[in-house]
Amino acid sequence: MIEIQEDREKGRQSPFSTPLLHIDDLSVTFDTYEGKLRALENIDLKLGNGESLGIIGESGSGKTTLATAIMGLIADNAVLGGSISFDGNVIIDSEHFGKAYQKLKRRERKILSEKLISIRWKDISMVFQGSMNAFNPAYTIEKQIAEVFKIHTNLSDEEIEERSLRVIEAAGLNRSALKAYPHELSGGMKQRAVIAMALALSPKLVIADEPTTGLDVITQAKIISELKSLRGKSINSMIVISHDVGVVSQLADRVVVLYSGRIMEVGPTWDVYKRSLNPYTRALLSSYPSIDSTRSHIDGIPGALPDPLSERAGCYFAPRCKYADTICYNSIPELEEIIPGRFSRCHFAKKFLDGEIVEETKPHASEKKINAMATDVLKTDELTEYFSLRTKTYGQLYGKEETTRIVRAVDHINMDIKKGEIFGVVGESGSGKTTLGRVILKLLDATSGKVLFYATENNDNPDSGNLSEIDVTASHQRSDQIKLFRKETQLIFQDPYDSIDPKQTVFSIVEEPIIAHRITNDPIKITEMVNRVLEIVRLNPPESYSERYPHELSGGERQRVAAARALVLRPEFLVADEPISMLDVSLRAGFMNLLLELRNQFGITVMFITHDLASARYLCDRIMVMYLGVSVESGDSEQVMRNPLHPYTKALIKAVPKPNPNWDPSKIEIKGEIGNAIDVPKGCRFYRRCPYAREICETSSPPRKEPETGHWYFCHFTQDELNSYRSFGKFDNQE
Amino acid sequence: MTGDTSGENNDEIRRAVAHARWKYIKPPLLALFLLVFLPLSSVVFYGFIPYLTYMPDVIFIAAIVVIFFGAWFDFGASAYLKDLKDFYHRTPSDADMVYIQKQQLILTGLYILIGLLYISVSVLLYIILIHVF
Numbered sequence: 008m009i010e011i012q013e014d015r016e017k018g019r020q021s022p023f024s025t026p027l028l029h030i031d032d033l034s035v036t037f038d039t040y041e042g043k044l045r046a047l048e049n050i051d052l053k054l055g056n057g058e059s060l061g062i063i064g065e066s067g068s069g070k071t072t073l074a075t076a077i078m079g080l081i082a083d084n085a086v087l088g089g090s091i092s093f094d095g096n097v098i099i100d101s102e103h104f105g106k107a108y109q110k111l112k113r114r115e116r117k118i119l120s121e122k123l124i125s126i127r128w129k130d131i132s133m134v135f136q137g138s139m140n141a142f143n144p145a146y147t148i149e150k151q152i153a154e155v156f157k158i159h160t161n162l163s164d165e166e167i168e169e170r171s172l173r174v175i176e177a178a179g180l181n182r183s184a185l186k187a188y189p190h191e192l193s194g195g196m197k198q199r200a201v202i203a204m205a206l207a208l209s210p211k212l213v214i215a216d217e218p219t220t221g222l223d224v225i226t227q228a229k230i231i232s233e234l235k236s237l238r239g240k241s242i243n244s245m246i247v248i249s250h251d252v253g254v255v256s257q258l259a260d261r262v263v264v265l266y267s268g269r270i271m272e273v274g275p276t277w278d279v280y281k282r283s284l285n286p287y288t289r290a291l292l293s294s295y296p297s298i299d300s301t302r303s304h305i306d307g308i309p310g311a312l313p314d315p316l317s318e319r320a321g322c323y324f325a326p327r328c329k330y331a332d333t334i335c336y337n338s339i340p341e342l343e344e345i346i347p348g349r350f351s352r353c354h355f356a357k358k359f360l361d362g363e364i365v366e367e368t369k370p371h372a373s374e375k376k377i378n379a380m381a382t383d384v385l386k387t388d389e390l391t392e393y394f395s396l397r398t399k400t401y402g403q404l405y406g407k408e409e410t411t412r413i414v415r416a417v418d419h420i421n422m423d424i425k426k427g428e429i430f431g432v433v434g435e436s437g438s439g440k441t442t443l444g445r446v447i448l449k450l451l452d453a454t455s456g457k458v459l460f461y462a463t464e465n466n467d468n469p470d471s472g473n474l475s476e477i478d479v480t481a482s483h484q485r486s487d488q489i490k491l492f493r494k495e496t497q498l499i500f501q502d503p504y505d506s507i508d509p510k511q512t513v514f515s516i517v518e519e520p521i522i523a524h525r526i527t528n529d530p531i532k533i534t535e536m537v538n539r540v541l542e543i544v545r546l547n548p549p550e551s552y553s554e555r556y557p558h559e560l561s562g563g564e565r566q567r568v569a570a571a572r573a574l575v576l577r578p579e580f581l582v583a584d585e586p587i588s589m590l591d592v593s594l595r596a597g598f599m600n601l602l603l604e605l606r607n608q609f610g611i612t613v614m615f616i617t618h619d620l621a622s623a624r625y626l627c628d629r630i631m632v633m634y635l636g637v638s639v640e641s642g643d644s645e646q647v648m649r650n651p652l653h654p655y656t657k658a659l660i661k662a663v664p665k666p667n668p669n670w671d672p673s674k675i676e677i678k679g680e681i682g683n684a685i686d687v688p689k690g691c692r693f694y695r696r697c698p699y700a701r702e703i704c705e706t707s708s709p710p711r712k713e714p715e716t717g718h719w720y721f722c723h724f725t726q727d728e729l730n731s732y733r734s735f736g737k738f739d740n741q742e
Numbered sequence: 743m744t745g746d747t748s749g750e751n752n753d754e755i756r757r758a759v760a761h762a763r764w765k766y767i768k769p770p771l772l773a774l775f776l777l778v779f780l781p782l783s784s785v786v787f788y789g790f791i792p793y794l795t796y797m798p799d800v801i802f803i804a805a806i807v808v809i810f811f812g813a814w815f816d817f818g819a820s821a822y823l824k825d826l827k828d829f830y831h832r833t834p835s836d837a838d839m840v841y842i843q844k845q846q847l848i849l850t851g852l853y854i855l856i857g858l859l860y861i862s863v864s865v866l867l868y869i870i871l872i873h874v875f
């Protein structure tokens with residue numbers, strides 16, 4: 008896995024030539040009611056002129072705190088240590104910021120704020136996390152960009168207009184976007200507008216905090232390619248922050264790995280990715296399921312981030328580190344330069360260099376193959392869910408015109424899920440995945456079509472082969488059949504807070520289904536069942552968890568509680584709706600492995616809904632790709648990933664940012680964004696964005712083609728035809 | 743880029759809003775009607791006096807209930823926001839929120855007016871009691 012390659016020219020210029028930004032021993036401690044929270048400790052960094060620096064780390068590692076500190080935006084409850092200089096001048100120090108700010112005299116404050124105003128936007132600008140949602144909805148984009156010029160320059164109105172147009176075009180937007188109000192723009196367009204604003208005054212340094220988080224993969228790939236092409240033109244130096252190694256690897260020359268407020272490793276990006284000298288970096292990098300290699304087992308990182316409020320000694324990573332030794336618990340490792348330009352904070356860093364520690368790759372946990380003859384657990388027949396707010400009283404009351412039209416959330420879906428398989432439903436947000444899951448579980452009533460569920464009649468002997476068919480859509484909510492269906496099917500939500508009551512203990516959360524389905528009243532039996540399921544989901548020992556409340560648990564543990572509740576009745580069929588998207592990267596693998604084990608041990612069938620192709624590949628036996636309410640492709644997950652057939656799937660797979668220097672997002676030909684399921688094209692749903700589209704696609708729905716057994720797609724054209732067709736310039740000047 | 747805001751559509755929306763408001767205020771109005779006329783059948787057995795002695799109090803209490811209900815009820819706003827998120831994948835803008843709150847306020851106002859109507863009916867019955875009997 009770890010190959011050493013010389014990749015010096017990628018490391019670009021030495022950071023020490025002319026440091027544009029120098030962070031010198033910066034520490035930030037927040038004074039909170041619960042105690043002192045050490046958000047950043049002894050950060051030492053230099054950023055060269057023209058360099059791009061990436062910062063990766065899990066949530067809470069202090070990335071945003073570091074970025075905002077550089078901008079001089081420091082909360083009043085912070086105590087600072089060290090300093091930050093920009094272009095040779097100290098801009099942030101402990102005497103003027105955080106708590107010290109309150110002790111300043113008025114005159115000093117005024118001087119300070121003038122100094123900061125002159126730096127912000129002109130010298131350093133920032134794209135804040137989630138800032139695309141921070142536009143003022145009452146003003147046009149043009150007005151909000153012009154505001155920046157008005158405050159910081161003396162340009163005339165005509166000059167401002169001209170400059171605004173230039174920056175908006177530089178960020179890849181059409182000039183009409185200037186006249187638009189924020190709500191008229193899609194997520195990707197808004198993010199481009201935010202970038203345009205940050206570039207308005209041609210700053211020397213741009214800081215981008217999670218610039219693509221919350222965007223769809225295709226849009227994300229386009230923003231990355233935009234930022235890449237802006238480097239060396241409008242963007243001089245850049246700091247990119249993300250929890251996604253793929254994004255950072257594409258944009259940064261050097262990468263900094265943060266853990267719990269400390270720098271764990273610094274070095275040229277590709278070098279760090281190829282041969283990391285730090286156990287945390289290694290563990291983090293190998294927590295990501297890969298989209299372009301065969302499945303190998305990933306572990307994630309056991310345990311949780313340390314509580315930043317508690318007193319910690321030694322290496323913060325020690326409790327989760329598989330190389331930890333006694334020395335790690337007692338003495339703090341220093342951030343040392345192991346080889347020129349490569350820093351690592353670990354007592355054993357040198358051993359990684361010498362190759363004394365080599366990691367072994369394990370085979371994938373799931374080798375259980377589902378044969379095509381396996382019985383169905385669930386089947387849908389032309390399942391459809393149309394929705395209109397117009398039919399509801401509150402929709403009439405509050406709805407404006409666009410919200411009273413029909414949404415084709417799920418449109419004639421046919422699928423069958425076999426017993427014991429993990430079936431993935433993949434698609435961008437807005438493609439109808441969640442609605443499909445809810446209609447299948449009869450949490451929503453289908454508009455038309457059928458859901459059939461096959462329950463094993465004799466639970467003690469599941470192989471007896473006696474199946475009873477339940478027509479879920481036709482049965483009445485209170486019928487015995489639906490009662491059985493409810494017992495045999497469960498749902499795990501994206502956000503565990505949605506489904507578990509924060510005021511209840513873990514025990515009462517998990518016992519709820521037992522009580523609701525009147526399985527037993529015997530408290531001893533209930534305790535037994537609850538403890539057993541807590542053990543199954545690895546909340547060990549159960550006794551120490553059952554009296555706790557959700558807020559006393561980490562994100563990963565909360566998701567396990569939600570799983571325990573879903574599993575306590577040993578359902579046959581589980582719908583997991585984006586169960587890992589709220590979890591930190593290091594915890595995702597753990598939860599996916601749990602699902603795999605449950606399947607292997609108990610034969611539970613899982614419908615796994617996700618927008619993340621890599622995790623779908625890791626986990627699922629078969630997948631179905633959805634787009635605007637329809638399925639566009641389905642097949643064995645390896646088949647689909649290796650040999651995607653539908654133009655949409657092809658683009659989707661290409662768009663996942665890979666930690667690989669050869670990945671080129673500008674090759675993605677898909678235009679625009681998914682939009683909504685309201686004004687769908689008459690023919691192929693994908694018509695408006697498809698680079699292969701022809702006239703026939705606009706008006707007639709594409710037929711199903713099945714070139715490999717069990718692997719089909721909906722398109723008018725065969726693979727050979729698609730390969731020979733190019734678009735006829737239909738999209739040349741859009742967006 | 744903007745949605746179609748022709749006059750016809752605005753008219754349609756106005757009609758829809760009026761229709762929805764009517765749907766929301768129909769129940770308390772119907773309840774008042776029933777409250778006044780249903781017990782009238784008891785008049786056959788017990789005469790007008792008991793009816794007129796009890797009903798003002800009963801209707802007055804009902805008025806308080808209606809007013810409090812109007813103040814507490816969100817008139818489907820949270821369900822609307824949820825649908826907006828689930829099906830239209832939209833988070834409401836500030837302007838949307840203001841519009842929603844305005845509609846809620848109007849309905850709350852209507853409920854208060856209906857409460858006052860209850861009270862007037864109750865007072866009317868009371869006056870009849872004093873002046874006629």
Ligand SMILES: Nc1ncnc2c1ncn2[C@@H]1O[C@H](COP(=O)(O)OP(=O)(O)O)[C@@H](O)[C@H]1O
Nearest residue numbers: 037044046065066067068069070071072082315
């Ligand atoms: N003003 C504040 N007061 C107290 N704690 C804070 C404040 N701002 C951030 N923190 C804490 O500092 C830590 C680092 O947060 P942050 O920089 O946002 O991490 P990241 O961006 O890597 O997710 C977190 O534990 C966070 O809760």
Ligand code: SF4
Nearest residue numbers: 322325328335353354
């Ligand atoms: S110092 Fe010890 S605990 Fe910390 S990363 Fe290195 S080996 Fe692991």
Ligand code: SF4
Nearest residue numbers: 691694697704722723
């Ligand atoms: S049917 Fe036409 S528009 Fe649809 S995916 Fe195929 S080529 Fe593209």
Ligand SMILES: [Mg+2]
Nearest residue numbers: 070071072136
């Ligand atoms: Mg952050």
